Amino acid sequence: MKVEAVRGMTDILPEEAVLWQYVEAEIREAVAIYGYREIRTPIVERAELFARGVGETTDIVHKEMYVFPDKKGQMLALRPEATASVVRAYIEHGLYAKGGVAKLYYLGPMFRYEKPQKGRKRQFHQYGVEALGSLDPALDAEVIDLAWYIMERLGLRREGLFLRLNSIGCPEDRPRFREALREYFLPHREELCPDCKRRLEENPLRILDCKVPTCREVAAGAPRSLDHLCSGCREHFERLLGYLDALGLAHELDPKLVRGLDYYTRTVFELASRDLGAQDALLGGGRYDGLAEALGGPPTPGVGFAGGLERLILVLGEREPPDKCFRLITGPTVYLLPVGEGEVTEALRILAQLRRAGIPADMDYAGRSLRKRLQVASQLGARYALFFGEEERARGAAKVRDLGTGHEEYVPLGELVSYLRGRSRRR
Ligand SMILES: [Zn+2]
Ligand SMILES: [Zn+2]
Numbered sequence: 144m145k146v147e148a149v150r151g152m153t154d155i156l157p158e159e160a161v162l163w164q165y166v167e168a169e170i171r172e173a174v175a176i177y178g179y180r181e182i183r184t185p186i187v188e189r190a191e192l193f194a195r196g197v198g199e200t201t202d203i204v205h206k207e208m209y210v211f212p213d214k215k216g217q218m219l220a221l222r223p224e225a226t227a228s229v230v231r232a233y234i235e236h237g238l239y240a241k242g243g244v245a246k247l248y249y250l251g252p253m254f255r256y257e258k259p260q261k262g263r264k265r266q267f268h269q270y271g272v273e274a275l276g277s278l279d280p281a282l283d284a285e286v287i288d289l290a291w292y293i294m295e296r297l298g299l300r301r302e303g304l305f306l307r308l309n310s311i312g313c314p315e316d317r318p319r320f321r322e323a324l325r326e327y328f329l330p331h332r333e334e335l336c337p338d339c340k341r342r343l344e345e346n347p348l349r350i351l352d353c354k355v356p357t358c359r360e361v362a363a364g365a366p367r368s369l370d371h372l373c374s375g376c377r378e379h380f381e382r383l384l385g386y387l388d389a390l391g392l393a394h395e396l397d398p399k400l401v402r403g404l405d406y407y408t409r410t411v412f413e414l415a416s417r418d419l420g421a422q423d424a425l426l427g428g429g430r431y432d433g434l435a436e437a438l439g440g441p442p443t444p445g446v447g448f449a450g451g452l453e454r455l456i457l458v459l460g461e462r463e464p465p466d467k468c469f470r471l472i473t474g475p476t477v478y479l480l481p482v483g484e485g486e487v488t489e490a491l492r493i494l495a496q497l498r499r500a501g502i503p504a505d506m507d508y509a510g511r512s513l514r515k516r517l518q519v520a521s522q523l524g525a526r527y528a529l530f531f532g533e534e535e536r537a538r539g540a541a542k543v544r545d546l547g548t549g550h551e552e553y554v555p556l557g558e559l560v561s562y563l564r565g566r567s568r569r570r
Pocket of ligand 1: 312313314315316372373374375376377
């Protein structure tokens with residue numbers, strides 16, 4: 144019986160992996176320019192981290208998280224997102240002790256048990272940044288500017304993107320807003336989906352991001368968090384809007400944007416593409432000023448975003464792959480053609496010598512004919528064919544054929560590296 148991959152867990156094959164490497168390299172370079180340094184946290188965490196960090200009643204924790212006991216019965220989870228992990232690590236390693244803002248980024252696989260569809264997998268990949276240690280709305284603006292910068296580097300047009308923005312206020316504003324929502328939704332209770340009936344009791348904010356059409360209809364007239372902000376939150380938001388204007392970053396206020404995670408406070412945003420359908424968000428994020436404390440650390444404000452690589456690659460995959468992509472494909476420069484069995488040992492030595500000198504080199508291991516092997520050499524884009532037979536062995540040389548010009552000459556084995564290097568410099 145054939146063993147297949149688990150549903151929603153996808154292989155990324157070499158041809159597509161080139162695009163992934165390109166996108167990842169661009170992201171790493173972009174965030175480094177903004178002063179972010181990589182943090183790598185484990186894929187497996189205590190389930191409790193996400194229950195406390197992301198929120199027990201969120202869909203992510205409640206429905207989608209992979210939870211399992213280890214051999215000692217400790218409940219573990221495959222991370223469904225990385226912010227809670229990054230903040231846990233920040234606290235655990237006392238990164239706050241250095242003072243100032245800690246700027247961290249991550250990139251890696253996350254896991255959610257969702258219905259697999261185009262651009263959404265059960266093992267999916269996210270990149271994201273977290274800036275911890277400041278309440279300043281200028282930091283929110285920087286994080287949002289970085290999000291735009293990443294997209295611009297990847298060649299997405301500014302006009303094709305738009306920023307959705309909202310402020311959901313601080314914990315002091317929350318009870319008033321929650322009450323206003325409950326009062327609004329209660330008379331519509333019967334029109335809500337079963338999940339939203341539960342949300343009405345647990346956390347009516349969640350109703351605002353329900354995707355069920357009847358719920359969306361009811362939610363259209365719901366109270367706005369922006370009308371329930373305290374003066375501090377209002378000022379914070381207005382300063383952020385001013386900074387975004389100064390940076391020339393267009394934005395639309397979206398009162399329904401609350402994001403599906405409990406830890407957000409104040410700023411929430413999504414950067415979306417006009418080229419995608421209903422699921423148009425390329426990345427999303429916001430402020431989470433209470434998260435560090437909720438995880439047992441010192442009170443530490445923070446702001447960040449996370450984006451899905453699958454969706455980004457879906458958008459980029461529809462356009463011409465950039466030249467930078469192809470630079471990552473290393474075909475052999477040299478293709479070696481040992482003529483007989485007797486030459487294989489020496490051929491392996493020649494290959495090892497070339498490769499250690501940084502010259503991409505390869506040969507055939509499939510027992511193909513000399514003619515076929517020459518064809519393969521040009522298919523792979525090799526610049527030189529190296530013939531090595533009985534005669535060459537006797538001379539202590541290899542016959543080098545330039546596959547572009549057809550020019551051939553014998554080169555002593557000891558001089559192969561300098562010969563090939565010299566020729567590539569002359570080109
Ligand atoms: Zn407030
Ligand atoms: Zn609903």
